[in-house]
Amino acid sequence: MRIKALSIFAAVCFAAAHLAAQQPPRDTRPADKIGTASISGVVTSDEAQPRPLRRARVTLNGPELAMGRTSITADDGSFTFERLPAGRYTLAAAKEAYVRMSYGARRPNAQGTPVAVADGQRQRVTLRIPRGSVITGTVLDPEGQPMRGVLVSALTYRFVPGVGERRLVSAGAPSSATDDRGEYRIFGLPAGGYVISAGVEQFSVSSLDIRVVPAGEIQQALSERQGGPPQAPAQSPSAATTKANEPRRTVAYAPVYYPGTAVSAQASTVTVAPGEERTGIDIQMQYVPTAKIEGMVISAAALPQVTPVMLNSSDPTLAVDSVRVASAGPDGRFTFNAVPPGQYNLIVRPVPLGAMAGAPRPQPAAPGAVSASMYWALGTVAVQGEDLAGVTLTLQPGLTISGRVVFEGATPPAIDFSQVRVPVPPLRLAVGNLPIPSPMVRLDATGRFTIGDVIPGPYRLTTTAQGMRSPIGAWWLKSVVAGGRDLLDSVVDIRQSIDDVVVTFSDRATELSGTVTDAQGNPASNAFALVFAADSQFWFTDSRRIAGVRPDAEGRFTIRNLPPGTYLAVASADVDDREWFDPEILQRLAPLATKLSLAEGERKTLDVTVR
Amino acid sequence: MMRLGTFIFIALLMQAAVQRPAAPDPRTGLIVGQVVDATSGKPIAGAIVSISAPSEPPAPGQRPSPPSRVLTGSDGYFLFRDLQRGSFTITASKPGYVDGSVGRRRPRGPVQPVALREAERRTNLTLIMWKYAAISGTVTDEAGEAVVRVQVRAYRRNVVAGSRRTVTSGIALTDDRGMYRFGTLTPGDYVVAVATRSVTAPIAAVRSGMFAEVRPPGTGSAIQVGDAVYGLERGTPTPALTAEGELLVYPATYSPSGGATQATVVTLTSGEERSGVDVALHPVRAVRLSGVVSGAEGPQPGVPLELIPPDSDDVGFDLAVPSTVSDNTGAFTFAGVPSGQYTLRVSARPRTRGPDGQIAQVLWAEMPVAVGRTDIDGVTVTLQAGLRISGRFEFDGVATRPVAQRLAQIPVTVEPADGPLAMLGQTPPPSVDSNGQFTTADYPPGRYFVRIGGSPQGWMFKSAMYNGRDIADAPFDLQGANATGVVITFTDRWSGLRGVVQAGQAPATDATVLVFPVDAGMWTATGLNPRRIRQARANAAGEYNFPSLLPGDYYVVAIPEDDAADWQDPKFLEALARVATRITIDEGEKKSQDLRVREVR
Incomplete structure (x- = not known):
């Protein structure tokens, strides 16, 4: 089961403080400024002998401009942007069949280096973009015939911060559908390694009944004279006699990965150099036997008319799960037809108590706690082509998490908790990425809170936009402790109700500030400053012990409210937003980083160099 | 992101044995036939042949025949058993082939139902299938460089109601080599063109994000030209930018390199592979066209406009033309317009009805514009109220x-007599009240037919009279004021035509019967759905039937179905008229006329 993001704690924190300063809305659009600077240059191919590229689209963006600009290169590859206000601008170049690159970036999709111009200054730059690579081949059906209309995609493993793991995602070049000769062609790919997948869009086919007529029968029919006396036809030469209810074998096309496996982890990687055309990447589609899954939802009380049951593949490499839904009736029975082989999760989303009159109410965990009102079920099933019957999903009540909020500091606030409104963001169950009705969060007059209807499983505490380290007014979130452990520091497996959570706010926080410099010692504002815990047990998505910050124009940065401990600090221009939660990247950067330690409330200064 | 977890589900029933009761009912019909390739005559294996449910209900005591499917073997034969009396349609399909059907003698031509008598055994059927044909080629620009990821269209040409029409049959994108391919074309005549569209938006609309079609220039998908933003549309070649900041655009270009009238017609036969249908693009000067849209209350913001080139009568409904929208002062700008003659018009009509159920008033504008080599500013587009057509039904x-x-369900259709067909389908249907009074939506001034899309049970559409003329046959001029008092008459005195076609001494097995008016003026300019130019496929016994044919003077002639392609071409009608039979159908007359097959081609 994958980790779920639980942002309801954050909601409690925001609500309990209720001290955030209100800021008036700002109109952040600058007025049109006319300037006297200009940036011009050429776009060339990224080869040993660079060639100028004509009809390339060059974009220019910067905070000084109300609206970005586009220009088109002339036959000699040249472009120009005139009348620019002084400032810093990012440029990028794109052309069909080439890979879009930002100026100064080392790889596609990465941030580039801004170009600074002063009033009256004319700056010249050269943008180099590599020609895209090509992967092409033929898709055959299981009988070896070219197959039309199959969607072939180039996939690559990428860290998906939302999930916290590496997944196979589309590489950025559009997928290609096979033509009448079964051929596909994917072009414009950045150089690299790809997993090639072929799949057929699902559509519902009313049951076919295609008969193969034996030749003997046709001969016999042709020899019967028209209008002649009816002859008792000879029995069919085939030996097997069939009954009307002979079970039908159902098959499906499984997605296939080059060179020919249905398991993505066993796929070969096709590696292409810049501008290379790789042919012969052929794939044969396979039939896989599909199976029927029959099961029952078990509940202590009466079920509603319809209870949806969800089935989704738990292939860990897929970036997006596909979900099928069956309806269980009042008797709890449900059926999934034609399921291809694989590992699956079965999920019954929380069903409210009102729909289950007579369900036993669990004992309240603590005074003021809310009894569970939602019931849910989770299960796993392995399908191997054989029908499965008797799968059971037993509905369980949700868990309750309750505790209190504490303020540490010189002057604790006087808060009327009954006035506090609690915004509750929706829960996202990572299994199947399914939205679940928000659990109820309530605060009583003494600052105790209760969260009900929580589904057991692994959770990661996260927040909405501002991040775990952000202050709320003058208060900093210090810890969320339950059972002697700080829940902010790891993945939390919630298996039973908890009633002793203590959320602590402090009026002191650590502060780490410094300057990001490049190898020459100049401030570098296009690199991220990264500070992360030295202990890799804290390396998970949205961990508060990992900070990635973009410095200001002078390369300065400040990070506040890192919990006390030992850290590594480094700067890198090679990471994308939130990619620093990828343990592989932290692993790579750790040896290049500077070690430091922070004590409670300590302020420290540190300069980091771009590696 | 791609959904890797999806899959196609096919249930195959491969039964080796035949399911039959041990002692079959002797009163059963049987059909045996063979599926063959149109060009080689060789049998086609692995085709799925399906038979429809019969046209008649089963006789008492008999089981009804269900629709079923059979797979042909290596000899191409198929067999259907246990058939009751009745009329069946049999079709065959296989990947790589255009669907075939009994009686079909040309790709997508009319079919013949198979009429089976009680316990009859038909063993001589042949189903012809045509292979899909293919067109491929390369698109290059003036520097000889391949043009990547641009949209190419294949237009199929045919003749409908005397007019040459083209229909979009395929859309493809060029790949990184500039190459495109249409691999599943029905044999016929085609032209290939690079389709280009452009969208211009006022700067303020782009900044505020109101105009979702054009994104800000900073994204690389649009470029600022003067005070408008010109979208760099996906699938359209990137224009050139001169040193002075002017655009040179690529207009819609037909293979090999010109306009629609200079297009090379590619005639494809079954299974033909035609390569090298290349398109060479040349950029042209493009200018600005701007002005103001105004209505009765002054300048009108938010009005969508488009520029229609004159030869787009021929192309399908999805036009690729320059378009824009007026900003909040009513001003509009088209950037990047190549020189030429255009019709400037309002492009979108509301599809809704007002709160009282009446169709909302619609404002129109349509005007010719000649674009040369210099910018045109100050064009005034005056919105006018559309005009309605109203009247009543008579029985x-x-x-x-x-x-x-x-x-209230009778579909009254208003067909423009000239002008782009793209207007069809954009207006809401007329409202009809329970007394049989109808009122259409608003239309711009012009010439129109008023016709009926389908008649109520038992009634035949007879005429739509307005000012003493039948405007279902000849268009009327909608000008200046609403048209009221149109009388749409239905009659229960059906008139029709039937008979038997002979070829030599025996009934013709593969004939088609054509009917068209004696008045040659009615052979053309009768819109898309002429009532008096009709075709009926004779069945295998030579019998043909037009169950409803309006009274009048007609030519009627039978020709081999093989020769019937594009028969509505006026030149062909002239030749047919010379060998046809003249008949007159009176009101309420169900005329009978036997014919002999004529060879005209």
Whole structure:
């Protein structure tokens, strides 16, 4: 089961403080400024002998401009942007069949280096973009015939911060559908390694009944004279006699990965150099036997008319799960037809108590706690082509998490908790990425809170936009402790109700500030400053012990409210937003980083160099 | 992101044995036939042949025949058993082939039902299938460089109601080599073109994000030209930018390199592979066209406009033309317009009805514009109220009048007599009240037919009279004021035509019967759905039938179905008229006329 993001704690924190300063809305659009600077240059191919590229689209963006600009290169590859206000601008170049690159970036999709111009200054730059690579081949059906209309995609493993793991995602070049000769062609790919997948869009086919007529029968029919006396036809030469209810074998096309496996982890990687055309990447589609899954939802009380049951593949490499839904009736029975082989999760989303009159109410965990009102079920099933019957999903009540909020500091606030409104963001169950009705969060007059209807499983505490380290007014979130452990520091497996959570706010926080410099010692504002815990047990998505910050124009940065401990600090221009939660990247950067330690409330200064 | 977890589900029933009761009912019909390739005549294995449910209900005591499917073997034969009496349609399909059907002698031509008598055994059927044909080629620009990821269209040409029409049959994108391919074309005549569209938006609309079609220039998908933003549309070649900041654009270009009238016609036969249908693009000067849209209350913001080139009568409904929208001062700008003659018009009509159920008033504008080599500014587009057509239904006869609810469902269609066909389908249908009074939506001034899309049970559409003329046959001029008092008459005195076609001494097995008016003026300019130019496929016994044919003077002639492609071409009608039979159908007459097959081609 994958980790779920639980942002309801954050909601409690925001609500309990209720001290955030209100800021008036700002109109952040600058007025049109006319300037006297200009940036011009050429776009060339990224080869040993660079060639100028004509009809390339060059974009220019910067905070000084109300609206970005586009220009088109002339036959000699040249472009120009005139009348620019002084400032810093990012440029990028794109052309069909080439890979879009930002100026100064080392790889596609990465941030580039801004170009600074002063009033009256004319700056010249050269943008180099590599020609895209090509992967092409033929898709055959299981009988070896070219197959039309199959969607072939180039996939690559990428860290998906939302999930916290590496997944196979589309590489950025559009997928290609096979033509009448079964051929596909994917072009414009950045150089690299790809997993090639072929799949057929699902559509519902009313049951076919295609008969193969034996030749003997046709001969016999042709020899019967028209209008002649009816002859008792000879029995069919085939030996097997069939009954009307002979079970039908159902098959499906499984997605296939080059060179020919249905398991993505066993796929070969096709590696292409810049501008290379790789042919012969052929794939044969396979039939896989599909199976029927029959099961029952078990509940202590009466079920509603319809209870949806969800089935989704738990292939860990897929970036997006596909979900099928069956309806269980009042008797709890449900059926999934034609399921291809694989590992699956079965999920019954929380069903409210009102729909289950007579369900036993669990004992309240603590005074003021809310009894569970939602019931849910989770299960796993392995399908191997054989029908499965008797799968059971037993509905369980949700868990309750309750505790209190504490303020540490010189002057604790006087808060009327009954006035506090609690915004509750929706829960996202990572299994199947399914939205679940928000659990109820309530605060009583003494600052105790209760969260009900929580589904057991692994959770990661996260927040909405501002991040775990952000202050709320003058208060900093210090810890969320339950059972002697700080829940902010790891993945939390919630298996039973908890009633002793203590959320602590402090009026002191650590502060780490410094300057990001490049190898020459100049401030570098296009690199991220990264500070992360030295202990890799804290390396998970949205961990508060990992900070990635973009410095200001002078390369300065400040990070506040890192919990006390030992850290590594480094700067890198090679990471994308939130990619620093990828343990592989932290692993790579750790040896290049500077070690430091922070004590409670300590302020420290540190300069980091771009590696 | 791609959904890797999806899959196609096919249930195959491969039964080796035949399911039959041990002692079959002797009163059963049987059909055996063979599926063959149109060009080689060789049998086609692995085709799925399906038979429809019969046209008649089963006789008492008999099991009904269900629709079923059979797979042909290596000899191409198929067999259907246990068939009751009745009329069946049999079709065959296989990947790589255009669907075939019994009686079909040309790709997508009319079919013949198979009429089976009680316990009859038909063993001589042949189903012809045509292979899909293919067109491929390369698109290059003036520097000889491949043009990547641009949209190419294949237009199929045919003749409908005397006019040459083209229909979009395929859309493809060029790949990184500039190459495109249409691999599943029905044999016929085609032209290939690079389709280009452009969208211009006022700067303020782009900044505020109101105009979702054009994104800000900073994204690389649009470029600022003067005070408008010109979208760099996906699928359209990137224009050139001169040193002075002017655009040179690529207009819609037909293979090999010109306009629609200079296009090379590619004639494809079954299975033909035609490569090298290349398109060479040349950029042209493009200028700005701007002005103001105003209505009765002054300048009108938010009005969508488009520029229609004159030869787009021929192309399909999805036009690729320059378009824009007026900003909040009513001003509009088209950037990047190549020189030429255009019709500037409002492009979108509301599809809704007002709160009282009446169709909302619609404002129109349409005007010719000649674009040269210099910018044109200060064009005034004056919105006018559209005009409506109203009238009533009359039922001439003794059969039961349709009830009010059914009256409201009668589809009154208003067909423009000239102008781009793209207007069809953009207006809401007319409103009909329970007394049989109808009122259409608003239309711009012009010439129109008023016709009926379908008649109530038992009634035949007879005429749409307005000012003494039948405007279902000849268009009327909608000008200056609403058209009121149109009388749409239905009659229960059906008139029709039937007979038998002979070839030599025996009935013709593969004939088609054509009917067209004696008045040659009615052979052209009768819109898309002429009522008096008709075709009926004779069945295997040579019998043909037009169950409803309006009274009048006609030519009727039978020709081999093989020769019937594009028969509505006026030149062909002239030749047919010379060998056809002249008949007159009176009101209420069900005329009978036997014919002999004529060879005209």
